[in-house]
Amino acid sequence: MHSWDNDFNALLSINGLISLLTLTILEIILGIDNIIFISIAVDKLPREQQGKARTIGLLLALVVRTILLFCIGWIAGLKEAFFHLGAYGVSGKALILLGGGVFLLYKTAKEIHEHVHNDLDEIGPHKSEKSHFNAIIMQIIIIDFVFSFDSILAAVGLSGVILIMVSAVVISMVLMILFSGVVADFINKNPGIKMIALSFLLVIGGILIAEALIDCYNTTIEESKHIELNKNYAYIALAFAMMIELFNIKERRIKRARDFNQEV
Numbered sequence: 001m002h003s004w005d006n007d008f009n010a011l012l013s014i015n016g017l018i019s020l021l022t023l024t025i026l027e028i029i030l031g032i033d034n035i036i037f038i039s040i041a042v043d044k045l046p047r048e049q050q051g052k053a054r055t056i057g058l059l060l061a062l063v064v065r066t067i068l069l070f071c072i073g074w075i076a077g078l079k080e081a082f083f084h085l086g087a088y089g090v091s092g093k094a095l096i097l098l099g100g101g102v103f104l105l106y107k108t109a110k111e112i113h114e115h116v117h118n119d120l121d122e123i124g125p126h127k128s129e130k131s132h133f134n135a136i137i138m139q140i141i142i143i144d145f146v147f148s149f150d151s152i153l154a155a156v157g158l159s160g161v162i163l164i165m166v167s168a169v170v171i172s173m174v175l176m177i178l179f180s181g182v183v184a185d186f187i188n189k190n191p192g193i194k195m196i197a198l199s200f201l202l203v204i205g206g207i208l209i210a211e212a213l214i215d216c217y218n219t220t221i222e223e224s225k226h227i228e229l230n231k232n233y234a235y236i237a238l239a240f241a242m243m244i245e246l247f248n249i250k251e252r253r254i255k256r257a258r259d260f261n262q263e264v
Contacts, residue, residue, distance in 0.1 A: 011163050011167065020164050020168055023168035024172050027168050032238075035180055036197045036200065037201060039180065039183055040198065042184065044136065045136060050184070055177055058173055058176055059177070064141075064144050065169045066166055066169060066170075068149075079092075087220050088220060096146060098213075099146075100143070101208030101210075101212065104143065105205035105206065105209070108201040109202070112202075115191075115195065190245070196242060199241075200237075200241075203234050204234065214227050214228075214229055
């Protein structure tokens with residue numbers, strides 16, 4: 001039986017608090033792609049429903065991740081091959097990553113097409129007719145489930161104490177809920193930032209598919225030789241692209257102010 005007293009003692013220790021802080025920051029970083037997807041998805045809803053949809057989406061992410069933390073044994077079982085295609089074993093984890101990657105690529109490619117061809121602007125005030133609240137929430141649930149695996153595996157790798165892991169997930173989600181509106185408004189008000197965010201989601205979709213294929217390949221080699229895909233490069237590329245676009249935004253703002261002053 002799980003000892004919660006030991007978990008409380010571990011949490012209140014110096015090492016426990018350091019682990020909590022570190023894991024909370026890591027959860028926020030790993031949640032960036034989730035926030036970006038939710039921010040873009042809810043932009044199709046009427047303004048008065050967007051905040052509600054974001055909150056529900058992130059609360060669902062919190063519930064999913066908390067439940068998965070208590071199902072570590074089940075997650076471990078997903079790493080075992082369900083069936084084989086020739087020499088390659090296909091696990092439950094690979095199927096989830098593959099399905100999530102294909103779904104993310106499809107949704108993001110569709111969003112980019114609409115963004116490029118201004119379909120959303122043409123829809124105008126009637127855009128809610130094609131973007132029902134429940135449909136958006138269902139999309140968020142699917143992505144929450146897929147993105148939760150990275151979060152849970154990172155938490156288990158950093159701290160084996162359930163109370164610390166749950167606390168970090170809760171704190172990170174509360175912070176993301178509080179600031180998700182600011183992030184969403186910033187993304188959706190700046191076309192360049194939004195395109196970068198959509199491109200980032202395309203990359204993440206490709207990474208999920210690559211991780212699924214790598215997982216299948218790993219079944220053919222020894223565990224000590226398993227290949228792991230590093231997603232840090234994607235986050236670094238996102239940060240670099242965002243930095244360049246922020247410079248562009250500032251430059252355009254200064255030029256507009258200069259032109260306005262000259263006209264006056």
